[in-house]
Amino acid sequence: MDLSGDLLSKAPPEGGLTTGAVARLLGVAPTTLRSWDRRYGLGPAAREDGRHRRWTAADIAALRAMCRLTSAGLPPAEAARTVLAGEAPAPVAPGRASRAPVPLPAGRARRECRGLARAAARLDGRTMDELLTGALDRYGLPAAWDEVIMPVLHAVGRRWESAGERYIEVEHLLSWHVSGALRRVPAQPPSPSSGAGLSLLACVPGETHSLALEALAATLAHRGLPVSMFGAALPVEALVEAVRRTGPSAVVLWAQSPDTAAGATVDRVEAVEWGVRGARRRPAVLVAGPGWAGRRPPKTRHLSGLAHAVDVLATVPAR
Incomplete structure (x- = not known):
């Protein structure tokens, strides 16, 4: 079962999601979302108190389309024009197709799983670091390992097994960033x-x-x-x-x-x-x-x- 589908079907809470929450959901850096808003007008329709960004279901749907198009190889400006115009995406040139979405298991997996899997598929190391650090800080190491990191590692491993060596670079990069995140967890002197x-x-x-x-x-x-x-x-x-x-x-x-x-x-x-x-x-x-x-x-x-x-x-x- 694909956890990403479950996540996409859930409407944001009343008032919308913050930029940080949307970034974790989609697997992009918050700075990327702000850049898309500033450069292309792909921002939230409403802002709380006229300042704070709150992303509605419609806003998030547009961002999902933007992520799909840029992952498929379209330049961001062209992808944004397509999303804002409500047009069907242009065919992607051969050899530029993106990786298929990583299917994630249901159950105890957290919502951050989908963002981490998408960032891994895009080979986006910076976003993986942000999501891994955030999960470790938020849940603690055992829960983050069991409910965020392991589901994504297993899903990437299954994708690699089914796709052959065409997907091995994703597993290697994800493993490297997971290892780095674990080494950054602060140690306490033995008691x-x-x-x-x-x-x-x-x-x-x-x-x-x-x-x-x-x-x-x-x-x-x-x-x-x-x-x-x-x-x-x-x-x-x-x-x-x-x-x-x-x-x-x-x-x-x-x-x-x-x-x-x-x-x-x-x-x-x-x-x-x-x-x-x-x-x-x-x-x-x-x-x-x-x-x-x-x-x-x-x-x-x-x-x-x-x-x-x-x-x-x-x-x-x-x-």
């Missing part, structure tokens, strides 16, 4: 009073998909919980050495694909010991990611999502 031990996070050997693990690292750091993030495709020997040198209380191994989820890797990490003779210690090893479905080693705990992972790691005591 000894929490009692939580160090969590070491790493993708298993051969696994390059690290965004979910980056979200976990950013959430733990934001909450002042000790974390060490080693990222994608860490070789087994390097993983074992990292565990031995840092002495973590917990190790989280992420596998996106069943091809990379290997019980042998878990066994190697679980066997690592450190400390003096008679007081040797081992980490608690946990697995995360869809790759472990049906392949989880016996007695190894699986983290089922971001919130669950944070809750579990916050209770693993320092060792």
Whole structure:
């Protein structure tokens, strides 16, 4: 089901939407909307108190048409003339067709999903940064991840799978900007009073998909919980050495694909010991990611999502 269709069918609240709300809805920068108003007259029909912009359903419909035409390759001035005249759009020259809309799932996805998906399809990095930062500030990291970022990442991934390499640049750019937004989430100094031990996070050997693990690292750091993030495709020997040198209380191994989820890797990490003779210690090893479905080693705990992972790691005591 396409979430964008649901959003488009809902009328704005009485009095209209603000420029910021419309920008999030359509996936364009607020400065772009103001520029279209100033240059081409594509502005709100009414202004509250004669100053503040309030966009009605008709205004938003015109902006949607403007977005479709500019995404299809029409110059903004020509697209604006077409919208204001109520004309059908001119045919787009071969090779200039835009990407198809990214279908988004219904359910818990927020309205910002549609704007983020449109910005990704346009390869509009600046707008993606604005929308991602706004979602993280508004909802907090776990909710923004589950209800905004993940639905769009999944939708873009499905589009890439169905369209082949013609869509891979969208997924790569979106992933880069998501990663940057996660790194900008402020970290808090670890609090000894929490009692939580160090969590070491790493993708298993051969696994390059690290965004979910980056979200976990950013959430733990934001909450002042000790974390060490080693990222994608860490070789087994390097993983074992990292565990031995840092002495973590917990190790989280992420596998996106069943091809990379290997019980042998878990066994190697679980066997690592450190400390003096008679007081040797081992980490608690946990697995995360869809790759472990049906392949989880016996007695190894699986983290089922971001919130669950944070809750579990916050209770693993320092060792």
